[in-house]
Amino acid sequence: MRQVVIVSGKGGTGKTTVAASLAALAGRAVIADCDVEASNMPLLLHPDVGERRDFKTRRAEIDPESCLRCGLCVEECRFDAISDFKVDPVKCEGCGVCAYICPTGAARLRPRVSGYLYVSETRFGPLCHADLLPGESNSGRLVSLVRERARAVAVERGLDLILIDGAPGIGCPVIASVTGVDLGVIVTEPSMSGLHDMERALSLLRHFRVPPLVAINKYDLNPEMAERIRAFCADRGVEVAAMIPFDTAVVEAMLRGLTIVEYEPECGVSGEIRELWRAVQELL
Amino acid sequence: MEVRIAVASGKGGTGKTTVAVNLALSIGAAQLLDCDVEAPNVHLLLHPRGVESKPIYVKVPRIIEDRCNYCGRCAEACNFNAIFVARDQIILFEELCHGCGLCAKICPQKAIVEEEKVVGFVKWGWAGEMKLIWGELGIGEPSPEPVIEAVKSRMDEGGTAIIDVAPGTSCPVVSAVYGSDFCILVAEPTPFGLHDLRQMIGVLRRLGIPMAVVINKAGLGDRGVYEYCEDEGIPILMEIPFDRRIAELYSRGIPFVQEMPEWRMRFQEIMEAVRGMMG
Numbered sequence: 044m045r046q047v048v049i050v051s052g053k054g055g056t057g058k059t060t061v062a063a064s065l066a067a068l069a070g071r072a073v074i075a076d077c078d079v080e081a082s083n084m085p086l087l088l089h090p091d092v093g094e095r096r097d098f099k100t101r102r103a104e105i106d107p108e109s110c111l112r113c114g115l116c117v118e119e120c121r122f123d124a125i126s127d128f129k130v131d132p133v134k135c136e137g138c139g140v141c142a143y144i145c146p147t148g149a150a151r152l153r154p155r156v157s158g159y160l161y162v163s164e165t166r167f168g169p170l171c172h173a174d175l176l177p178g179e180s181n182s183g184r185l186v187s188l189v190r191e192r193a194r195a196v197a198v199e200r201g202l203d204l205i206l207i208d209g210a211p212g213i214g215c216p217v218i219a220s221v222t223g224v225d226l227g228v229i230v231t232e233p234s235m236s237g238l239h240d241m242e243r244a245l246s247l248l249r250h251f252r253v254p255p256l257v258a259i260n261k262y263d264l265n266p267e268m269a270e271r272i273r274a275f276c277a278d279r280g281v282e283v284a285a286m287i288p289f290d291t292a293v294v295e296a297m298l299r300g301l302t303i304v305e306y307e308p309e310c311g312v313s314g315e316i317r318e319l320w321r322a323v324q325e326l327l
Numbered sequence: 328m329e330v331r332i333a334v335a336s337g338k339g340g341t342g343k344t345t346v347a348v349n350l351a352l353s354i355g356a357a358q359l360l361d362c363d364v365e366a367p368n369v370h371l372l373l374h375p376r377g378v379e380s381k382p383i384y385v386k387v388p389r390i391i392e393d394r395c396n397y398c399g400r401c402a403e404a405c406n407f408n409a410i411f412v413a414r415d416q417i418i419l420f421e422e423l424c425h426g427c428g429l430c431a432k433i434c435p436q437k438a439i440v441e442e443e444k445v446v447g448f449v450k451w452g453w454a455g456e457m458k459l460i461w462g463e464l465g466i467g468e469p470s471p472e473p474v475i476e477a478v479k480s481r482m483d484e485g486g487t488a489i490i491d492v493a494p495g496t497s498c499p500v501v502s503a504v505y506g507s508d509f510c511i512l513v514a515e516p517t518p519f520g521l522h523d524l525r526q527m528i529g530v531l532r533r534l535g536i537p538m539a540v541v542i543n544k545a546g547l548g549d550r551g552v553y554e555y556c557e558d559e560g561i562p563i564l565m566e567i568p569f570d571r572r573i574a575e576l577y578s579r580g581i582p583f584v585q586e587m588p589e590w591r592m593r594f595q596e597i598m599e600a601v602r603g604m605m606g
């Protein structure tokens with residue numbers, strides 16, 4: 044089984060546009076939307092939800108009746124989540140230190156639903172996706188569950204490719220999306236920020252020993268900067284597999300809930316994404 | 328008057344940094360904080376001088392294998408599944424560890440000790456009169472919160488502070504917006520933009536932070552975001568059109584109010600509107 048992840052560092056560079064198009068070109072793949080905080084793949088793939096599971100996390104609670112107000116929990120909480128002997132559910136990470144040290148058992152962990160995990164059917168194959176409820180934590184663990192489910196679905200259906208749409212950034216949900224994958228596609232854009240954040244994404248992939256491939260999206264908004272990114276990649280032996288032009292057809296496709304390769308297969312964007320898909324297949 | 332204004336969006340790449348930087352420059356904000364420590368970009372646009380930096384430490388467990396008898400209590404207690412214990416083997420998954428310290432407390436053999444580790448840096452410098460504070464999360468580090476907290480703790484008392492927030496809707500976003508007096512949401516008028524804006528509005532409502540929207544790349548997309556804001560009674564402060572010149576200035580790392588000064592007044596006006604809404 045092969046796994047390909049789409050990442051970017053910087054947000055809004057076009058990860059989902061590229062990932063959904065790759066899913067359309069792949070045909071036989073399990074798609075895993077691992078941007079659980081801003082899950083946009085369903086807007087293009089219109090999933091028919093077959094299975095929904097609760098994603099449960101735990102949060103501390105303090106029972107005021109049995110609380111001695113000794114202050115041990117306040118002192119030991121590393122997340123500054125307890126004040127005035129009340130737990131701030133937004134700051135609490137559910138580690139359980141307070142429950143462990145509380146001499147009277149007044150502090151306890153209670154499970155609650157923090158999100159949902161789905162397995163759905165789409166026109167390009169099964170989609171594993173999730174919604175983390177606003178303001179909840181543990182997105183990394185939810186991403187790991189999405190990937191676990193995607194692997195199980197791949198085995199059940201005899202599919203040997205998993206396409207993962209990652210989150211922006213380089214923190215826990217992104218780390219959970221890239222560990223153990225065979226190839227990382229970085230979608231960047233020709234700006235100072237795009238270059239800077241791509242560098243960080245490249246370092247992250249290297250850190251987890253994931254071979255990288257780069258696609259420069261909307262390259263013609265600043266061809267000079269695109270060239271700089273290309274040179275930067277060349278210096279490091281990283282292949283730039285696609286130079287995707289800016290085209291408002293991408294937004295038009297999104298408004299119709301279609302991938303760009305379906306909406307306008309002959310446009311420059313679709314052509315470059317096909318190039319990217321060829322490079323991905325070659326490297327796999 | 329001291330005011331803290333967060334600039335957030337849910338979706339990445341909608342123009343948070345553009346709005347935060349141009350707003351801060353236009354109103355002469357005392358401080359600008361970049362709390363997107365996974366992908367900090369504000370300093371790329373403002374070229375701060377006199378930059379200083381400080382490492383951020385967190386506590387992480389270290390296992391002393393000689394003392395460990397593989398009883399497994401640490402693995403059982405860890406709520407983040409960061410420790411795996413087999414018959415004669417113990418493995419710590421650092422990227423899952425939140426540094427809560429429970430394993431060290433629970434270990435009957437005292438085989439787990441805590442050590443300090445650098446997880447990133449907080450940096451600060453000056454762009455003219457404005458103090459710029461930003462953070463950088465180390466590569467491979469899972470938790471940006473300690474770095475975000477360090478950025479916020481370097482904030483001086485008094486004056487207006489603008490806080491640039493990471494995309495998403497979970498812990499790093501909550502840490503960054505927590506304690507803000509107001510939040511400006513930067514939205515892109517597309518289906519993706521609307522979906523992620525709704526998520527972010529959910530976060531702000533939970534935290535009780537008042538909000539208003541700036542629409543960026545207006546002209547692309549559809550009316551969904553406008554209709555949603557109207558239904559929800561969330562004011563739209565301003566529209567920034569999709570304009571190749573603005574996009575190009577951003578790509579070169581230039582805040583667009585520096586080249587298009589007519590926008591300064593418009594940012595000053597939205598600041599007045601925000602003050603009005605805060606009462």
